[in-house]
Amino acid sequence: MEVVGDVEDLKLEFSVKALVKGMAKTAFNARRLGEALNILEKITIQCNLRVLTLAGAVVPAGLRGILCDVLARDLFDVVVTTGANVTHDLLMAFGGKHYRLKLIDVNEERLKMKGFCRIYDVAVRVQDFEVMEKGLRRILEQMEDRVYSTKEFLREVGLRLEDESSFVHTAALKNCSIIVPAFYDSILGVQVWSMTQTRKLMVLEALDLSYLVDLQFEAKKRGGKTGVLIVGGGAPKNFALQSALIANKPFDYAVQITIDPPYYGGLSGATLGEAVSWDKVFEKAEYCTVYCDFTIALPLLFSALLC
Amino acid sequence: MEVVGDVEDLKLEFSVKALVKGMAKTAFNARRLGEALNILEKITIQCNLRVLTLAGAVVPAGLRGILCDVLARDLFDVVVTTGANVTHDLLMAFGGKHYRLKLIDVNEERLKMKGFCRIYDVAVRVQDFEVMEKGLRRILEQMEDRVYSTKEFLREVGLRLEDESSFVHTAALKNCSIIVPAFYDSILGVQVWSMTQTRKLMVLEALDLSYLVDLQFEAKKRGGKTGVLIVGGGAPKNFALQSALIANKPFDYAVQITIDPPYYGGLSGATLGEAVSWDKVFEKAEYCTVYCDFTIALPLLFSALLC
């Protein structure tokens, strides 16, 4: 622990970038956010392998467009995410929507009767899942029977989507890989599973592990740097970090956005310092955790980075 | 919202059961804990299908023995958990240990140099993972090449473990199913993947989905009740709930232990009310969320239930 400089009084700013940059010399999570921006700049500019992990309802929360922009601008090589985010992206690609709920007099039964289900203050129509199912079925009919990694499977799907606002579609076009390490743990997985019970089409996450580890090995061989932006915890966080462990190529840069404290011992709250002890993050890495709702932190960071 | 009775002053108690029972008439999370105990009693006595989902470092935190007791006493039919908890159970079954760390002057690099990695205030020796790898290899050599569900795979492993304190072993003996919905997202999964690259042994979570959905269908057909105790969020929580959705048999009883608030929109913090809107929990179900570290709440609930 050492004194590294003065706290510098923050100024009101018109631009997101100037404001977040200024935060780096303040305190608490504003400082962390400012430092995260500085590290993210290095990840996107200096790294040979750039991984984004996404847990949490990023798409239902209205960040699908920002995600597309980020992938269209080539910021990341790999996105590791939940089946849920892919599910909700497909739901929208096939015409579905997300609705804003007012959280007064919450009555789940009434909501269900009206055909909605709820993600905190967002509602989805059950029938939109049915429309999505039909769309997905049409795509699956075009795909050959074989064993796919989730990455290969989602590329095949992404290329067939006709929605420029879909991040799965954008990723497919930009050759960014999407990995879903708990594939069958989502409505997407369930639909694929039920549509392929009489077929030999199979999705196996072990293949994604090979793929991601290979990317880390390559980066290592070339003496390159690797960086990761971790949003939330869950399987996406662990999957990205364990690949670094296996390849013996700990990340050189890491930013984590979470709201979970470390002292409950869970993965989402585990510090990047802990990850150093596991050789998942390099001991000389630049890393930083921001304790903030991702719906606030991500738009700030990406606006500062890209606008 | 209605007034349901007086807050009754809690009394100091010698017995865990009396204390937790008394809490049900107080407020905040003490009330929730007391109510959770009442619901858990109904789950274990009245339900035909009883599911326990475990995210979080239950085994490293020293709750392995309690988990064994709970399974030996036949409290649950299915445990859905992370690969990590199985990994750490096997690590101990092959002679490994977990160590208590003093969190003063945390230095990750020094810790790593000494051969330890860290889970908050718990340390594990890296070489214990190597010993576990050898043990697992011996077991895998005895297993035939085929496609396994995680449940089948872990039963085969569990039966071959020679450690009565292992929950995987105990579950195998008691015919309790262990499901790991993100199998390859763990050291266990990585080891199995690396050992079986030249074999036809494969682990596929889609089979567990079929299995769990079938159990729900059966309970439904028989007009039985189903109950779930959810510890933390992650894939385990979602996997158990989505099976109820698919089988169209929402849980009749549900208890959730978490420390995540609902307003960040994440799965771990999603209320059981939300689950009602998804038809994962029955609208007339008895359910309750306790906001408390599971290392405190679980020993209290299970001691009150079993002692």
Add this chain to the structure above:
Amino acid sequence: MEVVGDVEDLKLEFSVKALVKGMAKTAFNARRLGEALNILEKITIQCNLRVLTLAGAVVPAGLRGILCDVLARDLFDVVVTTGANVTHDLLMAFGGKHYRLKLIDVNEERLKMKGFCRIYDVAVRVQDFEVMEKGLRRILEQMEDRVYSTKEFLREVGLRLEDESSFVHTAALKNCSIIVPAFYDSILGVQVWSMTQTRKLMVLEALDLSYLVDLQFEAKKRGGKTGVLIVGGGAPKNFALQSALIANKPFDYAVQITIDPPYYGGLSGATLGEAVSWDKVFEKAEYCTVYCDFTIALPLLFSALLC
């Protein structure tokens, strides 16, 4: 950071004491709770000055009886608390009650129309505050006009209450001092202020500061030890700690129960380590923070201590 021993598997226990004791060798907040018990034993046995600070709705939550037991058993010399806890104690002493609310379909307006106000899942009748006001008025009429410390004022009030379940009454009988450092920031303070506008009766917290600092000085002079149990943050926590700073007698033992993380920079979440840098807690002190709802942690600790 060093390895201090093995994680020892916790056992199911009938007795609260055995369970909490066992937790000290586990992990995360269970370990912290177990360590807190060990430190609390030392505070109550070895310390010459024992301070309890209480923020949070301890009385409305149903812990009034436990608080009385603790004071009746002479565990603390000084209680520093919010005006709210004293208010709700008096409300009950004059016949008022707290009610349990079911948090479904929360409608604040309807609740208000029915004459209730709400503290999360607890309701209070507005008219009970009016009854309390009359009772307090009768007591004030018996008190002479002068400047009181909050401690003196509350002793005068406590001695005149006719309710053995009142902690203000019990404290007065046992010669335990109750200090309210933000006296006018509560319904009690407002009532006293409105009843005494035409009188020379005045309550001044600065006198409590002198009093508490003097106690610390005495403990220092005698070479004695001091200990503090901090529940929540707010003015009570700060007031107790600043008195140690002024007296240049940092606490030798300290236990803190909070749910606030340190990284938001607030007082409630400030670690006891921080307090060491301020000379409020001794650098060789035994101290421990438990991240847990006090409605769960306090009954466990006091039951383990006293039953």
Add this chain to the structure above:
Amino acid sequence: MEVVGDVEDLKLEFSVKALVKGMAKTAFNARRLGEALNILEKITIQCNLRVLTLAGAVVPAGLRGILCDVLARDLFDVVVTTGANVTHDLLMAFGGKHYRLKLIDVNEERLKMKGFCRIYDVAVRVQDFEVMEKGLRRILEQMEDRVYSTKEFLREVGLRLEDESSFVHTAALKNCSIIVPAFYDSILGVQVWSMTQTRKLMVLEALDLSYLVDLQFEAKKRGGKTGVLIVGGGAPKNFALQSALIANKPFDYAVQITIDPPYYGGLSGATLGEAVSWDKVFEKAEYCTVYCDFTIALPLLFSALLC
């Protein structure tokens, strides 16, 4: 609970205002932040009485300049805050500083030996408090012996400070009132107390209560609207809300920034809905709670409002 519209995908933006405005149609805390901005605009434009409550280390965190800007632009009539924020403002006005700490290998004892004390990742020099004490003493010598409200006392002090960056000074010039409801619970209070033990200068918060209640009464008489921005909880939050209760003039607009969940029953986490049941917030009020570190939320809101 009703569906109020679509979730609208957020766009990357150059300007803070556009970004925060866009968030109002998204989800989770981004939506809350966007709604907070909309309500804040109404508070600052439409309200006759505008109150800002500040708990938390606003000044040490580097937000002193923004606070000055906000007061210089006449956004609030009253600031209710902790003694700590005033203390740190004075410390800087007399030449003191705050320093940024790197939180690696935290060692409190070493830090203390070097003459620093710590507020999470911010350090203060102990000797700066001594310099502040001398400065305050000079000011106190110029002040007459009498009973002051905290508001009057701080105006006297503020007018005598020679630092345009001081928010206490700026408030004094702009005729904005600063109230500290737990005055003696701070280093400032302790210094005033120790300097005035032989004088008849006294600070009494009860006078502030009269003052604030009178302001509410006036607003009520004139049929005006009142609004409050609540940052953190503690005595500042309660003091502002209780004045509305006494004056029987519940706030018409309220925004709250906190990171505390409601289910622990504490004041900081108490919802504004609860405040409706207490008649502290009007049942038809527009109100909104944002769960976010204030170091991030405040600069965003004020930049969007003023740039």
